[in-house]
Amino acid sequence: MKKKKYALECKNLNLWYGENQALYDISMKVIKNKVTALIGPSGCGKSTLIRCFNRMNDTIDECKVDAELIFNNENIYSSNADVVKIRRKIGMVFQKPNPFPKSIYENIAYGPRTHGERKKEKLDKIVKKSLEAAALWDEVKDRLQKSAMGLSGGQQQRLCIARALAVEPDMILMDEPCSALDPIATTKIEDLIDELKKDYTVVIVTHNMQQAARISDYTGFMYLGKLIEFGETRKIFENPDEELTEKYIMGRFG
Amino acid sequence: MPKRNSSRIKNKELHDSILVKKNSISEFIIEKLLFIAAVSSVVIIFFIIFFLLREGFRAFELLGIFNFVFGPEWVPVGTPERFGAFPLIVGTLLVTVGAMIFSIPLGIAGAIFISEIAPFKLKSILKPTFELLAGIPSVVYGFFGLVILTDWLRVTFNQPSGDSWLAGSIILGIMALPTIISVSEDAIASVPKEFKEASYGIGATKWQTISKVVVPAAISGITASIILGMGRAIGETMAVLMVTGNAPIIPSPITNVFSPIRTITGTLGIEMAETPVGSIHYSSLFGLAVILFAMVLIINIVAGRAMTKIKEIHHPSSRKKRFSFKISESQNRVIKYAILIAFLLGLAFEMYIWFNLTYSIAMLGMIILTYIILKKLSANYTQKIAFTIITLSAALIIFILAIILFDITSKGLPTLSWSFLTQYPSDIGRAGGIFPAIVGTLYLVAGAIAFALPLGVLGSIYLTEYAKEGKTTKIIRAAVDNLNGTPSIVFGLFGFAFLVLYLNIGISLIAGQLTLGFMILPTIIRTTEEALRSVPRSLREGSLAIGATKWRTIQKIVLPPALPGIITGTVLSIGRAVGETAPILFTAAVFSKRSITPSLFEPVMALPYHLYVLTTNVPGSREASYGTALVLLIMVIILYAIATLVRLKYWKTARMGSGSL
Incomplete structure (x- = not known):
């Protein structure tokens, strides 16, 4: 048996919103325990693509996807795949922090409870562990029962990361997680992502090229629904194969 | 069409495989149950239409659709019995038109007052107060109308009886007010703030902004509110039945607001319980209900279309193709003048009641004259006058509500x-x-x-x-x-x-x-x-x-x-x-x-x-x-x-x- 190097293999992904095709023939391989960034001008389809990886696009009525996405040797888009299980194993953090209007504790405990964990002490442990992993524990340990809505934007986003970690996924998708945050909160999230890749595979969409350069190991550049170039971050930023990539990196459009 | 590739890979760990669905059966059953609940409305409306037609069919068949709808006399127990719905249809329309003349100006003024003029605190009190008007049961309105209003009309205008078209219109007008106010207010409130700011930004007064920017932008919502108010008035039974005198005649002359009148709903309310099941009379009552249902259906369709227009204008859906449903400039002008004319007619009508014809024409002339003068006046002065009229209208609505509440409370409390x-x-x-x-x-x-x-x-x-x-x-x-x-x-x-x-x-x-x-x-x-x-x-x-x-x-x-x-x-x-x-x-x-x-x-x-x-x-x-x-x-x-x-x-x-x- 070959060693599983890839966390996710995307083969020939095409996507339509109603009649309009939004993604064209995208193929890429997400490597385990690395950070993969997707960059590109707004509207290029990078958020749409990442939302395919845990079939979040299923919630949009008109969205049709034709793809083979291999995760753990299984096709996510197979007709008998269970989206609930997929999403449990491939967590997601959204552009705008979306904590539930519940207490901090309940926000984290909701996931494990959903998957059948009932024991209080076990839940307590999971909450502590997840918040620690998201570098939020020290800031909120004294007010776990307070509403999550009272946290700052950056704290809310780390809470959402902790919430995703609490169900022990293999992989975490982040859809522009810092775009609604200030620079200091952004730095914290970036440090956290660097920490997370020890245990998880991370895919992150960002419109911020410097961020991609700082935190990612691999980078994909997308333009008008196509994946123009995909490779090691250093190569993409220093010596891209495609002219379009170079133009974008140099800031000549986008 | 995208095709789904089936997995080529064999699953080793079944337990952990994403390809084994766990919750799908219960989820499937839940969805089907919810679907059944959602479809129940369709079943109910279908049954309603079916049973109205089933029971009313014989009337249309025996009497002929034309004779039934346009027959000039409704004499269900005479010899021979005659079932002409025309006077009832006319009665329904007259009462509704009268109610609209009364409630459109007041309602729109009330909506403008709440959303644009009243300070925040007053607004948060006024809104639920106006809504309470919608909560008062129709039988209570009828009771109030019968005991207080008709009596007052009889004495004030020296008429043999106060049970009349006018009484019905006033009561129905009050009942239609909350619909007009709340829907118009929603429409006015949903006008983007940017529009107003742009208007203030070029130095327009508040009233200029309201009359030239806000109201025109909300016009389709206001139109919808009027149509919905009409629907409410046409379908109302108990209050109308108790105050209109219920004589199935067309007023003569047609402007005689003190004539008794009878509506379709009133007829149903009075006669249904005393009619032998299966008789031609029974069937023609259902025929009336079919006519009523059709009238309301048309009104609701028109209102629904007006409402979609507002949504399309203020929240054009980005993904679907945009409908070019904007009301055109000329349509806008027509609606504006229609409302203005309705407003003036309403005032004339109200003055006609208070005074008499010559007076009302004279007053109308003065109002138009004032309007022309106002156009020449400074913007500030116009604003003052407009705000006074609107505030007085809002006060009148509160006054009406207060009278009803006070009368019933003060006389009911001893009991x-x-x-x-x-x-x-x-x-x-x-x-x-x-x-x-x-x-x-x-x-x-x-x-x-x-x-x-x-x-x-x-x-x-x-x-x-x-x-x-x-x-x-x-x-x-x-x-x-x-x-x-x-x-x-x-x-x-x-x-x-x-x-x-x-x-x-x-x-x-x-x-x-x-x-x-x-x-x-x-x-x-x-x-x-x-x-x-x-x-x-x-x-x-x-x-x-x-x-x-x-x-x-x-x-x-x-x-x-x-x-x-x-x-x-x-x-x-x-x-x-x-x-x-x-x-x-x-x-x-x-x-x-x-x-x-x-x-x-x-x-x-x-x-x-x-x-x-x-x-x-x-x-x-x-x-x-x-x-x-x-x-x-x-x-x-x-x-x-x-x-x-x-x-x-x-x-x-x-x-x-x-x-x-």
């Missing part, structure tokens, strides 16, 4: 006592109490809610969370809208034909509960849908993204924040069910009953019906009527107060939720 609430009536209602009527009303409402709440909530969960927008949802929404616009008396006829006769349940508590349940179902569906939609999509995604099933997401994440909205809708529905008379008139209510043990298959007493019979059939029962009216009013006011408080609290938490980001 109200512990024994009045806990004793059985005696001396055909003149003495004793109203205990069995209170209990009967509670049973009726409890049953209606037990039926409509689960069905409505589950159905709207299907609509918002599961359904893909398409033909099915369009049909369901159309059914809900039509159910919502269906006059309460039509529900009564349907309950009678379907539940009482066809299913052979007889006049009984359960027939009344179901009929009321059918009636409040659309309200519950609409308010629940609105509440569910106000829960941000991001919360649902947050839950789905950690692998929660759809149903668990709905239960744990979507429903809790939507609960206050659902409760508000339910409480308002209870308020409506408590006061409705027409649906229980032939399905459940009796005037006298000795026992209060609940039996589903026996008729019950009910407060609104009790008040109706006391007022119209029992001379010398004035004290008991006032007491009953006050009890009804108190119940409704309490329910409205609860709904308002829940909503206020909900607003606060909702604001906190979004504000902290």
Whole structure:
């Protein structure tokens, strides 16, 4: 048996919103325990693509996807795949922090409870562990029962990361997680992502090229629904194969 | 079309494989159950139409459609009997037009006052106060109209009787006010702030901004409010029946507002209970209901189209292709002038009542003259005058509400006592109490809610969370809208034909509960849908993204924040069910009953019906009527107060939720 190097293999992904095709023939391989960034001008389809990886696009009525996405040797888009299980194993953090209007504790405990964990002490442990992993524990340990809505934007986003970690996924998708945050909160999230890749595979969409350069190991550049170039971050930023990539990196459009 | 590739890879660990679905069966069953709940509205509206046609068909067949609709005389018990619906249709239209002339200027002024002129604190008091006008049961309006208004008209204008077209129009106008105010206010409030700021930015006064920017931008919503108000007026039964005199004649001359008049709804309310089932008279009553239903249907379709226009203008959907549904400049001008002319006619009409023809023409001339002068006046001066008129209109609405509340409270309070609430009536209602009527009303409402709440909530969960927008949802929404616009008396006829006769349940508590349940179902569906939609999509995604099933997401994440909205809708529905008379008139209510043990298959007493019979059939029962009216009013006011408080609290938490980001 070959060693599983890839966390996710995307083969020939095409996507339509109603009649309009939004993604064209995208193929890429997400490597385990690395950070993969997707960059590109707004509207290029990078958020749409990442939302395919845990079939979040299923919630949009008109969205049709034709793809083979291999995760753990299984096709996510197979007709008998269970989206609930997929999403449990491939967590997601959204552009705008979306904590539930519940207490901090309940926000984290909701996931494990959903998957059948009932024991209080076990839940307590999971909450502590997840918040620690998201570098939020020290800031909120004294007010776990307070509403999550009272946290700052950056704290809310780390809470959402902790919430995703609490169900022990293999992989975490982040859809522009810092775009609604200030620079200091952004730095914290970036440090956290660097920490997370020890245990998880991370895919992150960002419109911020410097961020991609700082935190990612691999980078994909997308333009008008196509994946123009995909490779090691250093190569993409220093010596891209495609002219379009170079133009974008140099800031000549986008 | 994309094709789905099947997995080529064999699963080794079945337990952990994403290809083995765990929750799919229960999720599937839940979705199907919700679908059934959602489709129930379609079934109900279909049954209503079917039974109206089934029972009314013979009238159209025997009399001929033309003769039935345009026949000049309605003499159901003469020899020979004549069933011409024309005077009733004319009566319905005249009363409605009169009501509109009264309520359009007042309602629009009220809406402008609330949304643009009143300071925030006053606004938060005025809004629920105006809504209370909608909560007062129609039988209470009828009672007030019969006892106070018609008497006042008779004395003031020296007429033989005050039961007239005019009385009906005034009462209906008051009843249409809250619809016009609330829908117009919504439309005005949804005009983007940027429009106003742009207008202020070029140095326009507040009134210039309101009259030149805000109102034109909200014009389709205001139009919709007028049409919806008309729908409410046309379908109203009890109040009209009690004040119009009910003579099936066309006023002569046609402008004689003191002529008695009879509406379609009034005819149904009076004659249905006393007609032998299966007779031609019985069938022609259902034929009338078909005509009424068709009138209301047309009105609702027109209103619905106007409403979609607002949505398309202010929230053009980005993904779908945009409809170029903007009201054109010329259409806009036509609507504006139509409203202006209606306003002037209304004023003239009102002055015609107060004074006489020459006066009213003179006054009208003066108003037009003032208008022309105003155009030349400075903007500040115009603003002062306009604001004064609008403020006075708002004050007039409050004054009307205050008169009704004060009259009923002051005269009902002496009757109200512990024994009045806990004793059985005696001396055909003149003495004793109203205990069995209170209990009967509670049973009726409890049953209606037990039926409509689960069905409505589950159905709207299907609509918002599961359904893909398409033909099915369009049909369901159309059914809900039509159910919502269906006059309460039509529900009564349907309950009678379907539940009482066809299913052979007889006049009984359960027939009344179901009929009321059918009636409040659309309200519950609409308010629940609105509440569910106000829960941000991001919360649902947050839950789905950690692998929660759809149903668990709905239960744990979507429903809790939507609960206050659902409760508000339910409480308002209870308020409506408590006061409705027409649906229980032939399905459940009796005037006298000795026992209060609940039996589903026996008729019950009910407060609104009790008040109706006391007022119209029992001379010398004035004290008991006032007491009953006050009890009804108190119940409704309490329910409205609860709904308002829940909503206020909900607003606060909702604001906190979004504000902290």
